[in-house]
Amino acid sequence: MTSYQEELLTSLTPDILIALDRDAPESLGSQLRRRLLEAIRSGALRAGVRLPSTRALAAQLGISRPLVVDAYAQLVAEGYLSVRPGARPVVLAYGGGAAAADTPEVTASEPIRFDLRPAMPDVAMFPRKAWMQAVRLVLNTLPANALGYGDLRGSPALRDALADYLGRVRGVIADPSRIFVTSGFAEGRALTCAAFHARGVRRLAVEDPSYSDWTSVDKAGLARLPVPVDADGMQVGKLPGSGAEAVFVTPSHQFPIGGVLSAGRRQHLVQWLRDQDALALEDDYDAEFRYDQAPVGALQGLAPDRIVYAGTASKTLAPALRLGWLVVPPDLIGPMTAELRRWSEGPPRIDQDALAELMVSGAYDRHLRRMRRFYRDRRNLLLSRLREVLPGLEVEGAAAGLHLTLRLPREIDVAGETALLARLRGRGLSTEGLARYSATAIGPRRLFLGYGRISESGIEQSVRLLGEALAAYQGDRGGTI
Numbered sequence: 001m002t003s004y005q006e007e008l009l010t011s012l013t014p015d016i017l018i019a020l021d022r023d024a025p026e027s028l029g030s031q032l033r034r035r036l037l038e039a040i041r042s043g044a045l046r047a048g049v050r051l052p053s054t055r056a057l058a059a060q061l062g063i064s065r066p067l068v069v070d071a072y073a074q075l076v077a078e079g080y081l082s083v084r085p086g087a088r089p090v091v092l093a094y095g096g097g098a099a100a101a102d103t104p105e106v107t108a109s110e111p112i113r114f115d116l117r118p119a120m121p122d123v124a125m126f127p128r129k130a131w132m133q134a135v136r137l138v139l140n141t142l143p144a145n146a147l148g149y150g151d152l153r154g155s156p157a158l159r160d161a162l163a164d165y166l167g168r169v170r171g172v173i174a175d176p177s178r179i180f181v182t183s184g185f186a187e188g189r190a191l192t193c194a195a196f197h198a199r200g201v202r203r204l205a206v207e208d209p210s211y212s213d214w215t216s217v218d219k220a221g222l223a224r225l226p227v228p229v230d231a232d233g234m235q236v237g238k239l240p241g242s243g244a245e246a247v248f249v250t251p252s253h254q255f256p257i258g259g260v261l262s263a264g265r266r267q268h269l270v271q272w273l274r275d276q277d278a279l280a281l282e283d284d285y286d287a288e289f290r291y292d293q294a295p296v297g298a299l300q301g302l303a304p305d306r307i308v309y310a311g312t313a314s315k316t317l318a319p320a321l322r323l324g325w326l327v328v329p330p331d332l333i334g335p336m337t338a339e340l341r342r343w344s345e346g347p348p349r350i351d352q353d354a355l356a357e358l359m360v361s362g363a364y365d366r367h368l369r370r371m372r373r374f375y376r377d378r379r380n381l382l383l384s385r386l387r388e389v390l391p392g393l394e395v396e397g398a399a400a401g402l403h404l405t406l407r408l409p410r411e412i413d414v415a416g417e418t419a420l421l422a423r424l425r426g427r428g429l430s431t432e433g434l435a436r437y438s439a440t441a442i443g444p445r446r447l448f449l450g451y452g453r454i455s456e457s458g459i460e461q462s463v464r465l466l467g468e469a470l471a472a473y474q475g476d477r478g479g480t481i
Contacts, residue, residue, distance in 0.1 A: 015060055016052055017044075028063050033071040040080050040091055051081070051089045113428030114462040118256055118403035118448040119286065119315065125374065126318045127358075127367045134357040138350055146349065152340050154181025154325070155352035161359040162325055166311070170287060171297035173304040174327045180336060182324040183347050185283065185312045189248075190216035192281050192308050194339040195332055196246050197221050201279065205244035207234050209256060209438030222246075226440060229254055231396065233261030236269045246279040251299045252287040256437050256448045258397010258405050260296055269299070273306040279329070280307045286315045286401040288368050291376045293399050305329045313355060315402065315452075316368060323347055323355055375402060378451040382459050389467040402452035408445040409474065416473060417445040423469045429462055 018035050020028055039045040051057070054072060058065040072089055075081040081089045153159065159176040166172035182188040196204070197220045204217060208226035217224060225242050228235050233254050239247065247269070251261035261269070273280055282299045290296070300309035304327075312324035328336050346352075358364040383398060386406065396405040408417065417433045424431065434446045447466075451459065 016057065018057075018061060020061055020063070029067040029070055032061070032063070032067060033074050036071060036075060037080065040075075045091045047091055049091045051091065053088050111428060112430045114430070114458045114465070115453050116429060116431040116449045116451070116462055118432060118450040119401070120450050120452045121315050121318065121402060122374070122453045123318045123320070124453075125371060127363065130358060130363040130367065131317075131354060134354040134361070134363070135350065137357055138353040142350070142353060149345055150349055152337065152344070152346055153179065154346055155349055155356065157356040158325075158352040161356040162327075165359050165364070166298075166309070166327065169295075170284065170311075171301040172309050172327055173301055174309070178328050178330065178333060180326040180328060180340065181346060181352055182326060183322045183344070184314060184319070184324045185285065185310055186213075186216065187344065188310045188312075188324045188326045189281065189283075190220065191336060191339055191344075192310070192326065192328075193217050193220035193222055194342075195328075195335040196279060196281075198335040198339065199279070199332070201245045203242075203244050203246075205239055205242055205247040207249060207254060209434060209441045210248070210250075211255065212436050217248075226438075228441070229257055229259060231257075231259045233259045233265055234269075236261075236265045236272065239269070239272050240276075244278070245276070246281070247273075248281045248283070249299065250283045250285065252284055252296050253397065253401045255283070255285065256403070256405065256432075257446070258399075258401065258403070260400075261299070266299060266302060270303045270306070273303055278306070279332075281310060282307050283310050285310075285312065288316055289372055289375055289402060290400040291372070291379065291398075300327060305331070308332065316364075316371070317355075321351060321355070323351060375452065378454070378456065378459065379404070381456055382449065382451045382463070385459060385463040389463050390470065396446075403448050403450040406447045406449055408447060409470070410444060412445050412473065414445065417447075420447075420469055420473060423472075424465060427465055427469075429465050 017039075018032065020031050020035070022028070024031065026034075036045070036051075045051075051072075052060065054065050054068040058068045061068075072081060072083065076083055076089070080092055082092050083089045156176065158181055159179040162179050162181075163174045163176045166174050180188075180191070182191065193204070193216055202221065202223060203225055204222040205225045205227050206214075206217075207229050209229070210226075214224060225244050227238050227242060227247075233251060234247075234249055249261065249269070251266065253260065269280070272278065280299070280303075284298055287296070287298070298309055300307040306329060308329065309327040310324065313321050314324070317323075326336070355364075358367075379398060382404065383395065386393070386395060390406075393409070394407040396407065398404040408420075412420065414435055417435055421431065421433050431450070432448050434441060454462065
């Protein structure tokens with residue numbers, strides 16, 4: 001083999017962190033075997049990792065190939081490596097192929113055939129061509145000095161585009177200096193709660209039911225105070241007696257019930273914010289998708305000095321982009337910036353500028369118009385099939401978003417809801433019930449049926465399965481599904 005061929009072979013195989021001491025009394029071969037064994041036992045070399053070939057590792061370490069051959073052979077004999085002719089060695093699980101004692105057992109879940117989970121977009125509709133064009137344009141025009149860390153608040157191009165877009169489409173009062181780009185809503189909520197705490201907030205009113213994961217709120221040191229919701233959104237009349245100093249709301253499409261915060265309650269909430277010198281976090285998670293009524297403006301437009309507005313590209317484009325944004329009151333810019341420095345350098349700059357290009361060019365608006373028609377057709381089919389199969393059940397929150405709420409028969413309690421969901425899951429249908437989002441909510445049990453990522457044929461079969469499961473429940477006097 002020529003020196004060029006050896007160099008090429010080495011360049012095509014991965015390196016491995018191995019240090020040999022040529023001045024030690026222990027032989028190089030013994031050191032190599034011991035270092036590899038320590039890496040496997042410590043977990044640095046995990047099961048399934050492919051090691052360099054004998055020739056490549058010898059070249060990397062500057063030792064003879066027979067030393068590597070012998071070290072690998074010993075580890076194969078002891079059950080730590082597996083080799084096949086012509087292939088690189090593969091690390092086996094520590095202990096001759098048995099799983100380590102502290103390795104969690106992984107069990108295969110039942111496959112999901114019909115995905116009716118709420119608030120899930122159809123990621124297959126991601127505008128790949130438009131996104132690639134935007135990324136290509138950004139790469140061709142972005143100056144080299146823009147490839148550094150940049151402003152923690154996010155790309156200037158995206159913050160400018162968001163200020164224009166949110167003002168035009170959502171009625172948000174947003175100057176680019178007040179916009180923070182985040183890695184999705186979860187980071188935005190965590191950042192906001194930390195900033196609230198820095199401002200002295202300790203008690204946060206939250207809708208009941210609402211999101212199931214409150215880890216970031218709890219870690220920020222905020223106590224959650226549940227406030228009931230109904231068809232008109234959060235019952236804000238209960239805020240004055242709650243002791244809350246801030247509030248988290250989804251006013252445009254309450255999650256998960258689906259109601260819209262009424263005009264009267266909006267005014268009442270804004271007045272409470274001013275009277276109590278309180279703050280609010282508004283999650284506008286799917287407001288772009290409205291079908292049967294005029295768009296409802298963001299609550300932030302009524303009190304921009306009191307409300308942190310949160311939006312995201314997860315529903316409009318895809319969760320994998322990990323792009324969200326906050327529009328913050330002027331008084332919170334300092335605390336928000338200080339908290340941001342503690343944990344984030346922000347999302348990738350190139351992706352931010354690509355999203356800005358989509359917005360400025362009009363491609364984002366065109367995609368949204370196409371997706372509104374797409375989701376409206378799916379929603380209409382789901383409503384039609386529910387009316388045919390389950391005509392006696394009431395539907396809520398169907399005017400907007402990517403899911404609707406189905407009120408279950410009165411005789412179904414929490415245990416019945418759980419059993420119904422388990423039966424559906426056993427037949428490949430995945431959806432969620434009220435118990436996932438509240439342990440205290442009163443009133444009828446509910447299922448939340450998402451139509452974002454399910455096909456038309458899937459909708460037909462899902463409603464049929466749902467009808468069969470409910471009929472089995474009602475037909476069983478013992479109430480067992």
